[in-house]
Amino acid sequence: MRKFTEKELAQYDGKEGTRTYVAYKGKVYDVSQSFLWQDGRHQVLHTAGTDLTHALAKAPHGPELLKKFPVVGILEDS
């Protein structure tokens, strides 16, 4: 499985046709197919290409929603 640094992950921000990746607890998920991640943004406050581990702890939903999407790699720095 591919390993991502935070800098590499940041390239997948969902803008200008790039894939939309987010990290959670060391895993990198591809959320490109999600209606709720259009243009690399989610519910105004969150951006793709980042580690959402801390943000998800405060979100009104748990990781179960993220786990519907394919894991495409591992975040090295986590």
Add this chain to the structure above:
Amino acid sequence: MAKVTREMVEKAGVNLDQLVELLVKNAAAELTTYYYYTILRVNLIGLKGEGIKEIAETARIEDRNHFEALVPRIYELDGKLPEDMKAFHDISACPPASLPEDPRDIQAMLTVLVEAERCAVRGYTHLCNLTAGKDYRTYDLSQAILNEEIEHESWFSEFLGEGPSGHFLRRGETSPFVSKFLR
């Protein structure tokens, strides 16, 4: 625009641009859900479908009420609505509540309905969290809508066999919580 209103909310530490965008996205979700629920409702037919039609209709009408109640708050805070319907659809805070491939599959219909309500419950919980103790009017409105979305979720959840909702269906009037914003 309500100038002092904006000032008070901003002074309380709320990021107004983010708040307004969230309100617009949730209003868009209500309007598009109203549309999608119209299609779901007319397809709730047969012995099983007819039993769900009434609550789908109540949820549909109340979602439209939520849209109507959100619009004045958006304008008070100097926000504006999209200029065309496609934009409303595309910026929605929730995914489309599309008709399942087989509309006779009642489980699939109920799953679409309950997931739409769960998205709304998350959205208004988020708005309540952002505005609690800071923007009293948006909080009050979001909380009122949240109360109704929670009831919708529990109705559909009950039909899915996940457990009892613990309350009865509406008797006549709709939007018992949000109606004060519709006067």
